[in-house]
Amino acid sequence: MIVADRKSLQEILAMVADKKKILIAGCKGCVTVCNVGGLKEVEILAASMKIARKKDGNDIEIDVKVLERQCDTEYVAGISDVVGNYEAVISLACGVGPQFLSEMYRDQTFFPGVNTTFFGGATKHGVWEERCAGCGTCAIHNFGGLCPIARCAKSLMNGPCGGSSKGVCEVNKDTECIWDSIVKKKMESGRLEDLIGVKGIKSWKTARDGGPRKSIREELIQGNI
Amino acid sequence: MRLSYPADIKIIQVPCTGRVDILHLLNAIEDGADGVYVAGCLEGECHYISGNLKARKKVAYVKKTLTEIGIEPERVEMFNLSSAQGARFAEIAREMVGRIRQLGPSPIRKKNHAA
Numbered sequence: 001m002i003v004a005d006r007k008s009l010q011e012i013l014a015m016v017a018d019k020k021k022i023l024i025a026g027c028k029g030c031v032t033v034c035n036v037g038g039l040k041e042v043e044i045l046a047a048s049m050k051i052a053r054k055k056d057g058n059d060i061e062i063d064v065k066v067l068e069r070q071c072d073t074e075y076v077a078g079i080s081d082v083v084g085n086y087e088a089v090i091s092l093a094c095g096v097g098p099q100f101l102s103e104m105y106r107d108q109t110f111f112p113g114v115n116t117t118f119f120g121g122a123t124k125h126g127v128w129e130e131r132c133a134g135c136g137t138c139a140i141h142n143f144g145g146l147c148p149i150a151r152c153a154k155s156l157m158n159g160p161c162g163g164s165s166k167g168v169c170e171v172n173k174d175t176e177c178i179w180d181s182i183v184k185k186k187m188e189s190g191r192l193e194d195l196i197g198v199k200g201i202k203s204w205k206t207a208r209d210g211g212p213r214k215s216i217r218e219e220l221i222q223g224n225i
Numbered sequence: 226m227r228l229s230y231p232a233d234i235k236i237i238q239v240p241c242t243g244r245v246d247i248l249h250l251l252n253a254i255e256d257g258a259d260g261v262y263v264a265g266c267l268e269g270e271c272h273y274i275s276g277n278l279k280a281r282k283k284v285a286y287v288k289k290t291l292t293e294i295g296i297e298p299e300r301v302e303m304f305n306l307s308s309a310q311g312a313r314f315a316e317i318a319r320e321m322v323g324r325i326r327q328l329g330p331s332p333i334r335k336k337n338h339a340a
Contacts, residue, residue, distance in 0.1 A: 009293050040248075044290075047251035052294040054255065054333040 001030035001121065002094040003128045004037065004114040009048055012090060015111045016049075019060065019087040024113070025079065025101070026066035027093035034128055036114050037092030039066045045092065045113065070097030076104050083108055119150075136206025136213065142199065144185040149202075151178035157199040226311045230318035233325075242266070243276025250287045250301055257334045260300040260325040264317065267305045277305060297328050 016022050024042050031037030046062040053060040063086070068075040070093035083089065083101075088109045091098040095116040102110045118130040133150035140147045149155045153163075153171040159179030163170030167180040186192045204210070219225050239245055242265035253261045263284055265277030281303045288298035302321060306313045 009290070043248055044251065047248060047255055048290050048294065051251065051255045051291075051296070051333065055294060055296060 001033050001119070002096075002116060003034050003118050003120045003130075004031055004094050004116045006036050006041065006045070006092070006114050007112070009045075009052065012045070012111070012113055013049060013052055016060070016088050016090065021061040021085070021087050022063075023079075023083070023086040023089045024062060024064045025070065025089055025091045025093070025097070026064065027070045027091075027097055028066055029069045029071065029093070031093055031114065032066075034122070035126075037094075039064075042066055042092055045090075067093075067097075070094075070100055073100065073104065076100045080105075134208070135202075135204070137203065142194070143182045144189070144194075146178055146182050146185065148178055148182065151176075155202075157202055228311055228315040230315040231322040233322050234318050241271065241273050241276035242280035243271070243273055245280050245283060247283045247286055250284065251290070254287075254291070254296070254300070254331065254333065257331055259328070259331045259334070260302070260321060262302040262304055262317070262321050264304050264306060264314065267307050270307065296332055299324060300328060300331070 024046050026032070026037045026039060026042035028038065031041075032039070035041060042064045046064050050060060050062055063082075065079060065082070067078060070076060070091060083105050084107070086108070088111060089101065090111045090113045091101055092113040094114065095112060098110040098112045101108070118128075119132040119134055120128050120130040123129050130150055132147060133155070135149050138147075148157065148159060152159060153169055153175065154161060156179065160177050160183065161179070164177040164180050167177055167184075169175040169177045183192070183195065186195055206213075242263050245263050250261050250263075263280050265280050266272070268277060268281075271277045284301055284303040287301050291301060292298045302324075304317045304321075306317065
């Protein structure tokens with residue numbers, strides 16, 4: 001899923017300091033799963049903001065709405081009848097949400113309430129870790145199912161590098177050296193020879209370096225499936 | 226026992242403090258309560274195993290949020306006592322009311338009164 005962290009209350013309050021009536025829009029997708037932009041989090045943010053504004057003697061009216069997803073125009077269209085009733089909208093979806101909203105409702109102002117961080121998963125309750133860099137050419141099968149592009153600080157295709165010490169990356173003592181894990185996993189399964197061949201230079205054309213990407217599925221566009 | 230405790234307290238009964246939500250506490254503050262406390266069972270003696278432990282964490286979350294807003298976190302508190310400790314219940318009520326009296330009215334109500 002896409003993982004995000006909520007912006008601080010003070011930062012969000014500052015964004016709408018001059019507004020009197022706003023909407024907070026959550027999303028039932030990834031940000032609900034990573035506990036940052038679902039119904040619960042939207043309501044908590046609304047209550048916290050109302051308390052803060054009341055304390056300053058500057059009440060604010062806040063409505064909340066949680067969209068099925070903010071990354072699909074059909075769901076974004078679901079707030080067309082109410083979106084004009086507000087001075088601003090705070091979106092607690094990933095960075096995609098406020099953009100889809102801004103593109104559809106051109107006269108409204110949308111603020112991002114979260115910082116979108118990475119594609120990852122929960123390794124335990126409350127802890128999310130990056131697993132995918134969205135490079136566009138998946139090759140994790142070559143590395144024991146562990147991605148060195150996303151999980152190695154240098155995105156090395158051949159590793160580990162000299163900065164690996166006792167399974168830890170030199171960049172951060174809390175970061176495992178994924179190449180150490182890849183080698184160990186291959187040794188455990190008796191397939192270390194898989195790593196002997198030098199992996200060629202990775203083409204980054206499919207990654208972000210080639211500019212914004214688009215995925216086109218003709219069969220869906222034509223409505224055949 | 227017929228113990229008396231301050232009449233300032235409005236009691237809201239829940240089956241277990243595990244039912245208490247962050248939003249209940251925030252909404253009480255938002256609506257002008259000067260303070261809110263949760264009276265749960267003794268730790269380790271929750272009938273539902275961990276309801277009171279969860280409530281404590283929720284109270285801690287609300288305290289953190291109030292601090293961020295600039296409201297005294299002491300206005301929200303978690304207490305643990307058994308249903309057999311009537312005297313302790315009255316003592317906690319007095320303690321909390323005393324604490325709130327020292328802090329004064331909620332800054333939210335003060336602003337509204339001024340307006």
